[in-house]
Amino acid sequence: MTIFDERGSIDGKLTLAQVLESFSAGQLPLKFEAYDGSSAGPEDAPLGLNLLTPRGTTYLATAPGDLGLARAYVSGDLAMLGVHPGDPYELIKALGEKLAFKRPPVRVLANIVRSIGFEHLLPIAPPPQEALPKWRRMAEGLRHSRFRDAEAIRHHYDVSNTFYEWVLGPSMTYTCACYPRPDATLEEAQENKYRLVFDKLRLQPGDRLLDVGCGWGGMVRYAACHGVRATGVTLSAEQATWAQHAIAAAGLNELATVRHGDYRDVRERGFDAVSSIGLTEHIGIANYPAYFAFLRDRLRPGGLLLNHCITRPDNRSTPIGGFIDRYVFPDGELTGSGRIISAAQDARLEVLHEENLRRHYALTLRDWCANLVRNWDDAVAEVGLATAKVWGMYMAGSRLGFESNVVQLHQILAVKLDDHGADGGLPLRPWWTP
The missing domain is CATH 3.40.50.150 (Vaccinia Virus protein VP39)
Known part of the structure; x- marks a missing residue:
């Protein structure tokens, strides 16, 4: 399946699953489920991700990569499927080895922004477990002060x-x-x-x-x-x-x-x-x-x-x-x-x-x-x-x-x-x- 099939086109709004597919060129080795009811990837895949809330979308959209994933996961807005939270090694390994993200064409990217909503592109407060004390905003010259x-x-x-x-x-x-x-x-x-x-x-x-x-x-x-x-x-x-x-x-x-x-x-x-x-x-x-x-x-x-x-x-x-x-x-x-x-x-x-x-x-x-x-x-x-x-x-x-x-x-x-x-x-x- 790709985003150009009967489930939608670049002229209409995309589901969250289609958004993910557009970044992975339709090659999803893991199962993906989202709160909007959409899904992607092999139905019988033993490992996967479940995006549970709109806040999770904001975390993923405003901090791409491991930081956005961590924010959504730690806050409870993203669930890892098929692994124990104390050792999600197999899922992290699969993400690193099998999932290759590519920037979609400009017109597809524009439709992605329209589909997920501009409100999800505005950064929000990270989970409280994230280290963001006052010293992070201090001058770089003070790094590694006592x-x-x-x-x-x-x-x-x-x-x-x-x-x-x-x-x-x-x-x-x-x-x-x-x-x-x-x-x-x-x-x-x-x-x-x-x-x-x-x-x-x-x-x-x-x-x-x-x-x-x-x-x-x-x-x-x-x-x-x-x-x-x-x-x-x-x-x-x-x-x-x-x-x-x-x-x-x-x-x-x-x-x-x-x-x-x-x-x-x-x-x-x-x-x-x-x-x-x-x-x-x-x-x-x-x-x-x-x-x-x-x-x-x-x-x-x-x-x-x-x-x-x-x-x-x-x-x-x-x-x-x-x-x-x-x-x-x-x-x-x-x-x-x-x-x-x-x-x-x-x-x-x-x-x-x-x-x-x-x-x-x-x-x-x-x-x-x-x-x-x-x-x-x-x-x-x-x-x-x-x-x-x-x-x-x-x-x-x-x-x-x-x-x-x-x-x-x-x-x-x-x-x-x-x-x-x-x-x-x-x-x-x-x-x-x-």
Whole structure:
């Protein structure tokens, strides 16, 4: 079927289903239903979308792409058919792989505007889950100021510790795991990730570790359990409170602490190692020189830095996308591992090794979605249906991004040389591998 059949023509008003068909050249692999009674796509398709309200039309028309889709879905104006809201991976995958939108001819486009109504082209207030605080309207030069960073972190990480427990599981680790084998559990993979970081940093009992952007203190607790004196710092007050309770419950107060604050406020120096696991995405590409210089100055000569962060497959600076920026990671910025390595080298750190864990992050997100589905009712009761839907959509979409190499995850290991270029006697080959 196309919009030029017996159901209508470009001379008459189009149904919502015909509007969608006009943008997809009549090739709809999914089922589509709309509140005006129209439908399109295969009747027996297992996956689809149901546009429920006129407000949903406005969201889709005024913010095309993932942002408009997210607004309509989160607000309850658009339903995803055939998937659980805690893991809409299969539908998002089908949308990305099978649905190709094309701009219709001008005369068809004019009739589309007339058919849906000009009132639907006027932007309306987004759902309240969208991050649009005052600092978004501040001058671009204030991006990644301490206040603005704190606001962005609060939006994402101070959702609810209980909610994160439902999603992340007992480890309370919100970064890419490292799966020792395909059938490993999420907890095994997160434990293995901490082991990998610990081993790469050559930590020994009595050493001092600084973990910046420490989250709920997983790396801090792991290091302390192995006799290392570990200090963590996070901008999230809820994370810091949870982490300190976990440290006390494990009897690690003598070795471990987590502070609520900005990593830039850490004044101690001479650490044997610094780990940064999932922080670099938040600091801003323009701030890389200051960031790596600061971490270098926290290390003793011969000390090691492990930087673990999401990257792009190329070294261009690209936006993270409207949905992710507004609903998940405000002000997040991504670039390639090459640019990160260059920034570390320019800060007089010698880069020793890099490793891409892209496929491991896809598995991690798969398991987080499974946790959300398993604990869906509890999660919704804790944070509300709209927020829970944001997380299902975000994690399922991110899984697809890692699977399709839209994004990657790199660990970069570097050393602070002394004034004579010595590295403190490191082994000739990677010491964390057999």
